[in-house]
Amino acid sequence: MHNRTANRLFVGLLLGLLAGCANPHVPLGAEDLQRLQVAGDEHDQIIYRGTVTPVGDSEPAFRYERHVAEVRAEDDHPAGQVSTHVTFGVSSDAPLLFQRATHSPTYELEHFEEVQGQTGTVSSVTVRADGTLRFRVQRGEEREDRSEGHGDPVVVGPTLFGFVLEHWDALERGETLPVRFAVADQARSYAFTLRRTAATDEATTVTLAASDFFVSLGIEPMQLVFDRGSRRIVRYTGRVPPLLDGRDAFDAVVDYRFDAQTYR
Numbered sequence: 424m425h426n427r428t429a430n431r432l433f434v435g436l437l438l439g440l441l442a443g444c445a446n447p448h449v450p451l452g453a454e455d456l457q458r459l460q461v462a463g464d465e466h467d468q469i470i471y472r473g474t475v476t477p478v479g480d481s482e483p484a485f486r487y488e489r490h491v492a493e494v495r496a497e498d499d500h501p502a503g504q505v506s507t508h509v510t511f512g513v514s515s516d517a518p519l520l521f522q523r524a525t526h527s528p529t530y531e532l533e534h535f536e537e538v539q540g541q542t543g544t545v546s547s548v549t550v551r552a553d554g555t556l557r558f559r560v561q562r563g564e565e566r567e568d569r570s571e572g573h574g575d576p577v578v579v580g581p582t583l584f585g586f587v588l589e590h591w592d593a594l595e596r597g598e599t600l601p602v603r604f605a606v607a608d609q610a611r612s613y614a615f616t617l618r619r620t621a622a623t624d625e626a627t628t629v630t631l632a633a634s635d636f637f638v639s640l641g642i643e644p645m646q647l648v649f650d651r652g653s654r655r656i657v658r659y660t661g662r663v664p665p666l667l668d669g670r671d672a673f674d675a676v677v678d679y680r681f682d683a684q685t686y687r
Contacts, residue, residue: 467492467507470683471656475510475663478674483513485665487520489581491687494525503527504687506581510665520665522581530585532577537607541669546607550577558610569610575601577612580664584656587617587629587647588686591654594619594629601634613638620646627651631661643674655679655686 467490475485487510496502503526510520521538536547546560554573560566578586583604590600594617603612614634621628632644645661659677667673 468683470687471679471681473659473677473679474513475665475675475677477667478660478676484667484675485519485663486511486513501527503533506585508581522579522664524579524581526582526585529589530578530582532579532582532605535579535581535605535607537664539608539664541666544608546610548577548579548605548607548612556605556612558605558607560608560610567610571612574612575603575614577603577605579605579607583631584647584686587649588654590617595622595627602631604631622651625651626657653685655681 470489470491473487473489474483475487476483487508490507490509492505492507494503494505506524506526508520508522509518511518519540521540523536524532525534526532532548532550534547534549536545538545542562544560544562546558548559549557551557556571556577558567558569558571560569576586586602587594590598593600597619600617602615602617604615605612615631616634617629617631619627620630627649629647629649630644631647633639633642642662645659647656648658648660649655650657656679658679661674662672663675663677
């Protein structure tokens with residue numbers, strides 16, 4: 424399946440789900456999320472698998488996979504990538520959360536969409552050519568559309584690590600990088616900063632911290648630990664997108680096992 428065709432199929436399925444989510448508190452069916460996963464993964468390469476363990480617990484609550492597909496240049500659209508994160512229960516093959524980001528090879532976000540199977544919320548954010556953002560959120564029969572002005576670079580879950588790697592040298596020099604973390608289902612972005620906070624011969628730690636004081640009261644700084652030699656992500660500690668028991672946001676330790684030789 425051509426990547427553009429896969430994206431059209433994804434959009435069609437997404438619109439179908441938007442029309443079908445009549446109750447905002449009824450999760451999407453596993454078969455719907457499975458169809459979304461299959462819609463664009465024929466040419467995907469699995470990059471890594473992560474285990475998601477709530478902070479303070481000893482057993483994982485979720486697992487997830489990162490897949491990447493190349494987007495060929497077509498018409499006036501440049502080449503890029505589609506990065507997909509799919510979250511599952513620990514011992515289940517039924518997807519619970521589906522996130523897909525379309526971005527440039529240097530991780531500049533173009534479009535992000537999320538299907539939250541635990542709540543039934545379907546959301547997206549588009550980065551327009553002028554740097555402004557357009558959010559769309561569907562909760563049952565309620566739809567929210569919102570725009571934001573241009574500003575700092577925008578990151579989401581599937582582009583965060585790649586953005587760090589693209590700015591590795593600047594972080595190594597001690598620079599602090601401002602970003603906007605787009606939270607699609609809240610129809611807004613939040614200001615954060617990235618900076619290197621620790622380095623040994625084996626590992627480099629980059630911290631993502633909220634810039635706003637009041638946001639920082641509710642979101643602890645997130646720690647991204649990379650193997651220093653391969654620059655592959657080893658561990659992430661901080662807020663994660665799935666919900667415990669389908670209701671509660673939580674912080675977790677995520678450990679990664681790579682299938683690919685390098686991150687992309």
